[in-house]
Amino acid sequence: MKRHLISAGDLTRQDALLILDTADELARVSDRSIKKLPTLRGRTVVNLFFEDSTRTRISFEAAAKRLSADVINFSAKGSSVSKGESLKDTALTLQAMGADAVVIRHSASGAPHRLATWVDGSVVNAGDGTHEHPTQALLDAFTMRRRLGALDGRRITIVGDVLHSRVARSNVLLLNTLGAQVTLVAPPTLLPVTVDSWPCEVSYDLDAVLPKSDVIMMLRVQTERMNASYFPSAREYSRRYGLDRDRLAKMADDAIVMHPGPMNRGVEIAAEVADSARSTIVEQVANGVTIRMAVLYLLLGGETQ
Amino acid sequence: MSDARNAVRAVLEGPDINRALTRIAHEIIERTKGAGNIVLLGIPTRGATLAVRLGERIAQFEGVKVPVGSLDITMYRDDLRLRPARPLGRTELPADGVDDRTVVLVDDVLFSGRTVRAALDALNDVGRPKAVQLATLVDRGHRELPIRADYVGKNLPTAKSEQVKVFLEEIDGREAVVLIKGEEK
Incomplete structure (x- = not known):
């Protein structure tokens, strides 16, 4: 798999099936009383949301937490973005904090692609403009x-x-x-x-x-x-x-x-x-957490490329 | 793998594996006083197959139906960051769970002990067994952790550079344990 998940078109059939199969196994974890896995202990996932979102942000947050990653939530409201900070400066700040993955939602198509050129961690597109999700x-x-x-x-x-x-x-x-x-x-x-x-x-x-x-x-x-x-x-x-x-x-x-x-x-x-x-429709929301766990595990669980 | 340095030698053939499993099954019955309150949990992939076979034998010898399941340890490994992310195996717990039962973990090869360490962590997240025991088809030595097996099919002295591979009918279409000579590091 590639280091980032920007477009569904980047996934080969093999990648896509690996994510779905991994999610199949992880779905069983959601049925247990202890839903947490230690896999991403010590890794940091930043949720960078420049656009409103309920289910996607919560879903990514739950997924990262179930894998024991540290989660930092960032929303444009109440941040320095409202003071006019650019995407690049925000990205460099995250980079300095040592984010292993940045989950980004942005109203501009292509923002995750640009972000990927500025940070060392994995970038996961959580919706960019009218482009992809x-x-x-x-x-x-x-x-x-x-x-x-x-x-x-x-x-x-x-x-x-x-x-x-x-x-x-x-x-x-x-x-x-x-x-x-x-x-x-x-x-x-x-x-x-x-x-x-x-x-x-x-x-x-x-x-x-x-x-x-x-x-x-x-x-x-x-x-x-x-x-x-x-x-x-x-x-x-x-x-x-x-x-x-x-x-x-x-x-x-x-x-x-x-x-x-x-x-x-x-x-x-x-x-x-x-x-x-x-x-x-309700199943889709529950499956969202599972599939995002699979994506975060496959991007962050192994050696860093 | 035909050159001399990578020579492949069969250590156990099909009938040897069967005899070893039969003996382990008898030992489990003896040590757990009839295997009435045990759960067999195999570590995927081949440990899970071995657990099923042990369950069949115990049912045959003692007439008790032992719950059999599998426990994937991938997410609990301590070497995840050394290799690209691996596909997950299946975790399938018996309906009654593992609480207050004696869990017998089953794996094909016992080597560093790190897999078993991960399995103990994984087990911790799915319940609280009364006791945990370990059965392995091959113990090849070179432990890196204070772990030992309760039931061993065969103790196999190996060099650290060698590889031990287990082939089982259900997965590989043949039955054998082979020793592959590796290059000295």
């Missing part, structure tokens, strides 16, 4: 594999705001590596112009794709990034691209519904669908 893709793949078995040949449909979604991009890359067939469904205004070059298919008709899918992954409508009118109204979006009870009924019997959270209930996903037995 590799650990989310890994936990999604892990959740699918636990429900459906191997992903080779499985049909995965990702629905919604692909344009602003780092989750979608990372998922397309990783699922393709794992041998699944990915279809993106979105209004044309919410697809990136370069989507032709992605290893996936594109459709504008959710109802046609639904019955053929093993997994339906709904993306959040990112109102905070909606700086133009991408669709006429939330109601119209919901009617064409939302997952409601009627659409759920059209899906194959063993197909599952996923959502990376946070959800807009009633917009991209109906509340009763989100709470149904077919939905893996």
Whole structure:
């Protein structure tokens, strides 16, 4: 494996399967009464969050703590960043503190990549702008594999705001590596112009794709990034691209519904669908801790390269 | 590995391994007074297979069904930082756990004792056994820690540069313990 985890596209099939297999074993630790492992004792993991996040930050923190690493949480609010400190100076500060890994979330695409050139430790991308969110893709793949078995040949449909979604991009890359067939469904205004070059298919008709899918992954409508009118109204979006009870009924019997959270209930996903037995949304959160433990172990557990 | 320096010599063949395991099974039954309250925990990969075989033998000789499981020690190793991160083995504990039982750890080769040290730490995190014993197919010496085995299949004098490899039918498709001559360091 590479020293950093910046893009899901950096993972070879072998790397990806190693992470998933490691997570499978680590999941058993979560069932024990003592959930802690001594593996990363004496290592320091810095959570560097320039953008708001609940589940990802907590998930990385829990993962690092279960592996006995020391965790330093840094959020832009209340730090010197609000006094105008640059990313580079922040990075050099962390470097001086001896961070073995930096988990970074940033609103600018490419920030983790830049950071990796400034620090000696491993950099883990926890979401950068509209670019990538590799650990989310890994936990999604892990959740699918636990429900459906191997992903080779499985049909995965990702629905919604692909344009602003780092989750979608990372998922397309990783699922393709794992041998699944990915279809993106979105209004044309919410697809990136370069989507032709992605290893996936594109459709504008959710109802046609639904019955053929093993997994339906709904993306959040990112109102905070909606700086133009991408669709006429939330109601119209919901009617064409939302997952409601009627659409759920059209899906194959063993197909599952996923959502990376946070959800807009009633917009991209109906509340009763989100709470149904077919939905893996709560599982995804639990699996997030496990997969992040696997990533931190594989990046930091061995010799430092 | 055909040149003389890397000569491979079989120390135990299939029937020898079987006899050694049979004897260990009898010893476990004798020492634990009927094996009524024990748990066999194998250290992956080959220790786990040996634990299953010992469990079968004890059931055959004594008529008691002994809980068998595996205990992966990778996350507890003291040499993790010396090599790239390794894949994990499986930890599978019997449903009733290990509390207040005599745990017999099973490994294929006992060498420095560091694996067993890690196993004791791992065990500490999964419960509190009444006692812990150690069974090994081969004891090759060169201990670096104050650890000894309670049940030994074969004591095998070796040079530190040599390697001992155990092959088992379930994993390797053949049965043997071989000694591989290494280069003197």
